Amino acid sequence: MRKISALHVKKLREVTGASVMECRVALEKSSGDMKKAEAYISKMGREKAGEKSKRATGEGVIAAYIHSNKKVGAMVELLCETDFVAKNSEFQELAYDIAMHIAAMNPRYLKISEVPERDKREYEHMVREELAGEKKPADVVEKIISGKVNKHFDELCLLSQNFVKRPEITVENLIKEKISKIGENIRVGRFVRFEI
Numbered sequence: 434m435r436k437i438s439a440l441h442v443k444k445l446r447e448v449t450g451a452s453v454m455e456c457r458v459a460l461e462k463s464s465g466d467m468k469k470a471e472a473y474i475s476k477m478g479r480e481k482a483g484e485k486s487k488r489a490t491g492e493g494v495i496a497a498y499i500h501s502n503k504k505v506g507a508m509v510e511l512l513c514e515t516d517f518v519a520k521n522s523e524f525q526e527l528a529y530d531i532a533m534h535i536a537a538m539n540p541r542y543l544k545i546s547e548v549p550e551r552d553k554r555e556y557e558h559m560v561r562e563e564l565a566g567e568k569k570p571a572d573v574v575e576k577i578i579s580g581k582v583n584k585h586f587d588e589l590c591l592l593s594q595n596f597v598k599r600p601e602i603t604v605e606n607l608i609k610e611k612i613s614k615i616g617e618n619i620r621v622g623r624f625v626r627f628e629i
Contacts, residue, residue, distance in 0.1 A: 445459065445470055451614070455477070477613070492514060492516045493510060493528075493622065494519050494524070496525065496529045496531070496532045498535070505536050505627070505628045505629075506536055506628075507536040507627070508625050511619065511620075512620050512622050518619075523614070527619070532624075533598075534596060537597045538591075538594050539626055540589060544605075545586055545587060552586075592605035608620070
């Protein structure tokens with residue numbers, strides 16, 4: 434087994450924000466490969482987030498973002514388990530970043546499960562009309578419709594949108610990273626966007 438240096442642990446920690454022990458374990462499991470270690474930490478963070486998602490979130494903050502043109506703004510309620518975390522600067526920065534994302538990307542729903550069936554049916558009807566002249570088998574048309582409906586509403590849901598400051602991850606994965614780092618359940622409550 435390759436010896437893991439403190440420098441490698443430090444570099445991985447700077448990139449991921451994980452603890453020293455988590456970084457050391459990740460590097461050992463990936464034989465010193467930084468990319469594999471990052472992937473391992475990311476996977477472990479998602480698993481931890483899943484475990485913590487059942488915990489009650491009775492504390493939190495409300496963050497606001499107003500764009501420099503003063504014509505677009507957003508507010509978000511970001512919830513956590515304790516007042517201690519709600520006062521944490523990293524948690525508050527996350528809330529501000531999500532408010533900024535909402536102002537920039539204009540999500541209409543929090544997640545796909547909260548999209549009203551009526552909205553889905555209306556969009557499906559529109560897509561069905563667009564494909565009416567297609568000479569394709571019915572099962573293929575149904576798959577196309579289903580794919581287009583899912584993609585459309587995925588793009589309108591806050592948690593599944595790519596985060597504006599780091600497009601390689603979704604807002605949901607950003608929150609899971611913070612859950613892993615902070616150690617508490619974090620979730621978005623309500624949000625609203627204003628535009629003149």
